[in-house]
Amino acid sequence: MSGAPVLSVRSLTRHYATGAGLVRALDGVSLDVAAGELVGIFGPSGSGKSTFLMLAGLLENPTSGEVWLAGERVSHAGADLDALREIRRKRIGFVFQKANLIPFLSAVENVALGLEIADVTPADARVHGRRLLAALDLAHRADSLPAKLSGGEQQRVAVARALANAPPLILADEPTAALDRVRGRQVMEIFRRIAATRGAAVVVITHDPRSTNLFDRIVHFEDGRVCERPQIY
Ligand SMILES: Nc1ncnc2c1ncn2[C@@H]1O[C@H](COP(=O)(O)OP(=O)(O)OP(=O)(O)O)[C@@H](O)[C@H]1O
Numbered sequence: 001m002s003g004a005p006v007l008s009v010r011s012l013t014r015h016y017a018t019g020a021g022l023v024r025a026l027d028g029v030s031l032d033v034a035a036g037e038l039v040g041i042f043g044p045s046g047s048g049k050s051t052f053l054m055l056a057g058l059l060e061n062p063t064s065g066e067v068w069l070a071g072e073r074v075s076h077a078g079a080d081l082d083a084l085r086e087i088r089r090k091r092i093g094f095v096f097q098k099a100n101l102i103p104f105l106s107a108v109e110n111v112a113l114g115l116e117i118a119d120v121t122p123a124d125a126r127v128h129g130r131r132l133l134a135a136l137d138l139a140h141r142a143d144s145l146p147a148k149l150s151g152g153e154q155q156r157v158a159v160a161r162a163l164a165n166a167p168p169l170i171l172a173d174e175p176t177a178a179l180d181r182v183r184g185r186q187v188m189e190i191f192r193r194i195a196a197t198r199g200a201a202v203v204v205i206t207h208d209p210r211s212t213n214l215f216d217r218i219v220h221f222e223d224g225r226v227c228e229r230p231q232i233y
């Protein structure tokens with residue numbers, strides 16, 4: 001279906017039964033993200049941001065509600081997450097707070113590993129990986145092991161890995177939290193560029209108020225819901 005949002009979530013809830021009672025981690029969130037759009041998710045600790053990302057990224061099932069990708073319903077309460085693995089790998093790129101690179105593989109090998117196309121040879125995958133690293137100003141670090149890279153460089157390698165399959169949707173959970181201000185800004189600007197030049201839909205959870213001017217739209221979470229009139233925090 002052309003013209004459909006890349007990501008559309010409908011009345012999404014995720015409840016956890018705990019010893020202390022029912023936790024409504026997510027409590028009825030609806031949100032659309034279009035191609036080329038960079039959306040920031042802000043909200044206090046425990047407001048459901050990571051839960052939202054896990055559900056939108058098909059890593060967990062909702063208790064109720066639906067996740068649609070490009071006009072196709074892919075996830076709901078009874079969905080088979082294993083069957084969604086292919087969709088997840090090819091159509092969603094994830095970036096987390098820690099780069100989580102494989103320590104004994106070079107930067108370019110880490111990126112090439114993200115490639116999930118069956119008929120790509122390892123040599124072609126590395127060529128592709130070098131191209132992605134070059135686009136993130138890391139050509140000169142392609143053959144370095146992660147331990148030789150700065151935190152900001154490692155995180156940019158993680159971004160390159162997330163881009164390996166040219167996914168239409170990028171989901172990032174506090175990707176700059178472990179970086180200093182300058183490096184954090186660099187990574188955020190890369191997300192801005194990915195949305196603008198690759199037409200990806202990009203959703204970034206962040207606590208950093210200095211990045212607000214980069215987003216097309218900011219969504220505030222509070223108590224598992226989208227909050228229309230957020231408090232300043
Ligand atoms: N597996 C779980 N079992 C029980 N409760 C959970 C589980 N996962 C998350 N929660 C609860 O759901 C709520 C939302 O958690 P979530 O991790 O989505 O918050 P967050 O907005 O990402 O917070 P932070 O900014 O601290 O990362 C919290 O109250 C949390 O304790």
Ligand SMILES: [Mg+2]
Binds near residue numbers: 050173
């Ligand atoms: Mg979180």
